[in-house]
Amino acid sequence: MDNQKADIHCDLMIIGTGMAGMAAALFAAGQDLDIVQAGRTGQLGFASGLIDVLGVYPVARGRIVKDPWPAIADLGRHEPAHPYAKMAIREIQTAIETVLGFFGQAGYPYVYKKNQNMIMPTAAGTVKPTYAAAHTMAHGQAAMAQQEACLLVDFKGLKGFGSRMIAANLARTWPGLRPVTIGFPEAGTELHPEPMARALETARMREKLAENIAPHLGDTASVALPAILGISRTQKVTEELSGLLGVPVFEISTMVPGLAGIRIKEIFQQHLPEMGIKAFFQHSVRRAYRQTGGGWAFEVGDHSHLRLVSARAAVVCSGRFLGGGLHADRSGIMETIFTLPVAQPPDRDSWHHRDLLHAGGHLVNRAGLAVDTSFRPVDDKGRPVWPDLFAAGTILAGQDWMREKSGSGLSIATAYAAVRAARRFLDKT
Amino acid sequence: MQTCVLIIGAGATGTALARDLSLRGTDCILVEKGDVNAGASGANHGLLHSGARYIVSDPAAAAECHAENRILKKTLPQCIEDTGGLFVAVQGDDEKYIADFPGSCKKCGIPVQPLSPDQARDMEPALSEHVIAAFRVDDAAIDPFKLSLDNLCCAQEHGARLLCRHQVTSFEISGGRIVCTHVTDLKTNKQFRIEAQVVVNAAGAWADIIALRAGAQIRMHYSKGSLMVTQNRISQMVINRLRMPTDGDILVPGGTVSILGTTSERVASPDFIHPEIHEIDTILDQGSAMIPKLAQTRYIRAYCGVRPLPAGSEITNPARDPDDRAVSRGYELIDHQDQPEQVTNFVTITGGKLTTCRLMAEKTADLVCGKLGIKAVCRTRTEPVPDAAEAKWTSPGLAPAAWVQESRCKDPLLCECEMVPESVVKKIADSFAANHQQAGLKAISLRSRIGKGPCQGTFCSMRIMAYLYDQGYMDDRNGTDDLRAFLRERWRGQQPLAWNNGLTRAELMEAMHCGLFCLEL
Structure with missing residues (x-):
């Protein structure tokens, strides 16, 4: 396979369209580089509207982190294999601020305090530490912290979000939460968040919804809803509904896949191509070929629409098992595109603990691609496998994003580091 | 009382x-x-034995099974799918056992019909090309x-x-x-x-x-058996390996799924048992010799139960029977x-x-x-057991059929994998409420198909819990504890099958319930 046969040539190929892939494309854009990005965007659907950086450390003790930065410094000292340990804290902060700034510019601002995690209510009636919350959700932090009198609304026909369940289970932390079930205007038997959110982008539906909520307001100081406050016009929907009701309205993050994921997916899909990224959303990378003399060629798409893309370097952000970046059979775990070495436990017996909720988490979640400080995947002796291949996101070894509550932050930070390293490589060659 | x-x-x-x-x-x-x-009772194949499995190791139990098979098919037809069963041998299996099989069945009064390997494969296309002998028997599937x-x-x-x-x-x-x-x-x-x-x-x-x-003092052995559930039904009939009972030698259909088993391992206590990874590997390797696609098919969960084996009825000494296969599977009534x-x-x-x-x-x-001093005689031998309305939702495939026919899809589905609607959850929760009890997720899952599909409760658990609160069946702050207990129980069956799609599902469950909802904290 050599360069002539490729349909498209680029400097940097970004494989993956989850949070890490999207962030990598954002960081690489506007730098005089030809960028191609490919991957199925389903994974972003699992974003919750909350950007975690480090919410729990040490994991085994289940300790909630108040300020993520000293905790990351601590983690870096104790877990040198952790992806955060391979970066300067300043770089992590820059990466996250850049992405949050981008969301703000795109009309979906996030609220955060620089040196403080937020504690947010969830649809399960639990609480969750996070770093930044979408503006639609952010008021939940203060409302719960101040035990504000709050009307918690659910809807007949909307499954998986029960105001009584949330209120009963949060009763100790938040006694002021008052549940109510109402009908959604012009609704059928079964409701789904996406059409509800689209409906609320019209003034007429907001007014009708406000009419349905108003009789229950009483002396409430705020109103909590499932995540339905619009898709692309969340600021308008939130402000106007708050205005109609006379109190702040906010969302509680619902089961995934949910609306928050759809929002950021739409933002990335709209803006990245405008920033010069040649993007093949909904097309996955099927195969990678090593080119003679360095660089890569990739088959992108499916049988009916197969393109060959050549690239001088690549960043792999293909995710874990759910995303398809890793695959496991009974004998072990493999990386699916490049058959890169995967750091993993010695046998299947040690992959998972017998208790789903075991405090230490499951060892299989720490399996993945081990990388050097340039975020290049390395072999078992720590040597980079390829000089021009970089990795970012949850595919990386040494982290447990689900237990650390570090998912989005880790994806964004490592994407930043991997793109910077790729840039240095491209500048040299 | x-x-x-x-x-x-x-x-x-x-x-x-x-x-x-x-x-x-x-x-x-x-x-x-x-x-x-x-x-x-809730952790077995759901097999109504023809008796042929025990003709050599335990002829008395074999004859009993045969007689009861006939009675239950008449008195409990609503619990039984009369699938019929096959005993098949593959290349390398003990030829003497194969040759003796029909004669031994007849001695115990168990009907058996010899088939050619081609006839057997016509009946069950999933069977291996290497089948060398096959017999048809009266096995059936029963919903325990x-x-x-x-x-x-x-x-x-x-x-x-x-x-x-x-x-x-x-x-x-x-x-x-x-x-x-x-x-x-x-x-x-x-x-x-x-x-x-x-x-x-x-x-x-x-x-x-x-x-x-x-x-x-009762001397008992605890013999653990592990089994796995396939995502789709693999065969129409019960398929047994034609050899002395050992690991991974039976596949029993159950509605829309099949159940592959089983192991036999002596354990020290019947509590805190788990299906182990090495057992799963053994069952899979053995089972796929008989039915090759078992090596590739998707599995939904594994589970295990403990057979109580009366130690007084040992047939051989334990040293020669380390896995208790030769201990009688007959019952013991002690006055x-x-x-x-x-x-x-x-x-x-x-x-x-x-x-x-x-x-x-x-x-x-x-x-x-x-x-x-009661003279009344037993009536269960002939009198049918009524088909109880409260008990009908355990059957795979029933809830979807009823949902389509009765509610014309207007009844929101709480469990989308197995298509269990609100009305079914409501009926079960009502039957608990009538007895002044609270129905948790585990109790509902025992009486219906919730949490038994591919998502293993990842999604339906939250939906059902929210529904129970909304309808007032639950009102205290035990809901998240109940959710935890239910997910932990589902996990027990997922954990040993967590490779390929199983691992993807496990990751999804943890991403939602730990990553987002922090249930581990």
């Missing part, structure tokens, strides 16, 4: 016994420390949950009472009789007394613990009047098989009625 007969254990035997005694006009109370079928729930409902119609989550803590014995049984309500920790004229120990693998509380402890009104029934639960109940009821 007072009753005529106190039955300890609401498994297949205890519930069948409650029905038998109730039909004889005898009042009884069932006490169960978990829920219906919480032990081995519906079996026990139907028996129980019939018993309750005739006055029997059930106390779930109640544990027997001690017996008061005086003058060689149990005069009173002390019971603890495990939810409230309240203790109370039950006075019964006869006490029956039908506690399955826990029968020795119960017996000990009455001063009686503790005749034992060293001489307790006149205490009876233990243990061992046996799902297929023979009715027979075990009949023999036990005969003994109990003898002690009570």
Whole structure:
């Protein structure tokens, strides 16, 4: 396979369209580089509207982190294999601020305090530490912290979000939460968040919804809803509904896949191509070929629409098992595109603990691609496998994003580091 | 509380016994420390044996199975899918066992029909190309949950009472009789007394613990068996490996799925058991020799149960039978009047098989009625068990059919994998509420298909919990604890199957319930 046969040539190929892939494309854009990005965007659907950086450390003790930065410094000292340990804290902060700034510019601002995690209510009636919350959700932090009198609304026909369940289970932390079930205007038997959110982008539906909520307001100081406050016009929907009701309205993050994921997916899909990224959303990378003399060629798409893309370097952000970046059979775990070495436990017996909720988490979640400080995947002796291949996101070894509550932050930070390293490589060659 | 007969254990035997005694006009109370079928009764293949499996190792049990197979097909047709069964041998299997098989079946009175390998593959295309011998037998699939729930409902119609989550803590014995049984309500920790004229120990693998509380020693072995559920049904018939019983030699269809089993491992205690990864690998490797696609197919969950094997009935010495395959699968009925402890009104029934639960109940009821001077005869041999409305939602495929036909899809689905709608959850929760009990997710899953599809409860658990609160079935802050308990229980069956799609599902479950909802904190 050599360069002539490729349909498209680029400097940097970004494989993956989850949070890490999207962030990598954002960081690489506007730098005089030809960028191609490919991957199925389903994974972003699992974003919750909350950007975690480090919410729990040490994991085994289940300790909630108040300020993520000293905790990351601590983690870096104790877990040198952790992806955060391979970066300067300043770089992590820059990466996250850049992405949050981008969301703000795109009309979906996030609220955060620089040196403080937020504690947010969830649809399960639990609480969750996070770093930044979408503006639609952010008021939940203060409302719960101040035990504000709050009307918690659910809807007949909307499954998986029960105001009584949330209120009963949060009763100790938040006694002021008052549940109510109402009908959604012009609704059928079964409701789904996406059409509800689209409906609320019209003034007429907001007014009708406000009419349905108003009789229950009483002396409430705020109103909590499932995540339905619009898709692309969340600021308008939130402000106007708050205005109609006379109190702040906010969302509680619902089961995934949910609306928050759809929002950021739409933002990335709209803006990245405008920033010069040649993007093949909904097309996955099927195969990678090593080119003679360095660089890569990739088959992108499916049988009916197969393109060959050549690239001088690549960043792999293909995710874990759910995303398809890793695959496991009974004998072990493999990386699916490049058959890169995967750091993993010695046998299947040690992959998972017998208790789903075991405090230490499951060892299989720490399996993945081990990388050097340039975020290049390395072999078992720590040597980079390829000089021009970089990795970012949850595919990386040494982290447990689900237990650390570090998912989005880790994806964004490592994407930043991997793109910077790729840039240095491209500048040299 | 007072009753005529106190039955300890609401498994297949205890519930069948409650029905038998109730039909004889005898009042009884069932006490169960978990829920219906919480032990081995709910953790088996759901196989109605033809008996052919035991013709060599245990001819008496084989003949019993055959007779009960006939009776249950007549009296409990709603619980049985009369699939028929095959015994197949593949290249390398013991040729003497194959040659002796039809003769041994006939000696036990078990009908058997020889087939050519091609005929067998015509019937079951999934069979290996390497099948060298095949026989058709009268195996069938039986839904063990519906079996026990139907028996129980019939018993309750005739006055029997059930106390779930109640544990027997001690017996008061005086003058060689149990005069009173002390019971603890495990939810409230309240203790109370039950006075019964006869006490029956039908506690399955826990029968020795119960017996000990009455001063009686029962020597038992605990034999763990692990099984796995496929995502799709692999065969129409029950398929057995034609060889001496060993690991991974049977595939039983159950509605829309198939169940592959099983292992036999001696364990020290019937509590805290898990299906182990090495067992899963063994079952898979053995099973795929008979049916190659078992190596590639998707699996939904694994589970295990403990067979209570009476140690008194060993056929060989343990050194030559390390996995208890040769221990009798027959039942043991013990009248503790005749034992060293001489307790006149205490009876233990243990061992046996799902297929023979009715027979075990009949023999036990005969003994109990003898002690009570009751002359009424057993009616379960011929009288059909009514198809209880409360018990119908355990059957795979039923809820979707009813959803389409009855509600024309207007009834929101809470479990989308198995298509269980709100109305089914409501009916089950109502039946609990009628008994002043709270239905949690585990109790609902025992009585329906919720959490049994590919998502293993990841999504439906939250939807159902939210629904239970909205409808007022639940109102305290125990909901998230119940959610945790349910997900942990589902995980037990997912964890050993967590490779390929299984690992993807496990990751999704953890991403949602730990990553987002922080249930581990």
